[in-house]
Amino acid sequence: MGILLYFALLAAPATAQESPKLSDAEVASVAVIANQIDIDQARLAQERSENEAVLQFAQTMINDHEAVIKQATDLVQKLGVTPQENAVGKQLQANAAKTAKMLQTKSGAAFDKAYVDNEVAYHQAVISAVKDLLIPESENEELRGLLESIVPALQAHLEHAQMLQNQLNEK
């Protein structure tokens, strides 16, 4: 919810009735940033968690989101598009910095719970943002296709995070 709100508010034009406008270069930049944020948070989990299931999940997040970034980078190079920094991406990074700061104050089971809770919320927000904003905003067919192909992976990550969340809550 939060991230979708940032996307919508920051990219919104003067009237709330119109669709927010992002160029393909901006969509590509936001997509890379959103993936990089999850990689950075997974690296933090690798530093601070001792829970085997959480560590394995974090490694999967690193592997999968790196693969997505590689696909996105290859595509923008092929299309001759230079990802363009924008307010949406900057806001995402600012929020990620706050989350990282919060996570760094925690350890042990409290860290695991906070990290996994954040992964559930983050993936829910990113799925909504990709489906409801980035895909409709993409003009290039291949960029749109790439974003569409990412959604099942994000959905699998969300379900995995929810499974972990249930396991941690049972303890």
Place this chain on the structure above:
Amino acid sequence: MKTLKLLPVDLSLLGLMLLCTTFAPLPKPKVHTIEISQMQFKPAALVVSAGDTLVFVNKDMVSHNATEQSGTSWKSPTLASGDSWRMAITKSAAYYCTFHPTMKGEVKVE
């Protein structure tokens, strides 16, 4: 009392029938392809014969594996995008991807 007399031609036919029954060729093992795409095993449920071959082909951009549910029977190596792996199947099994545990499949051996 009558005795059954078999002519040489009858014996030949009998021998041929026995030969066909004894050495009838076994059904040829089949190869079944399981495509991994959009974070799913496709088909997720498969019925095969003992000795058939399963081929897992990863068409996703992320890596996967196929691991028998108990983790003790069989497990594929990590399959990067574009990789494939084959195995002969002899026992029914439920399997999943250890990287993405919500991805599941099942093979029934009849």
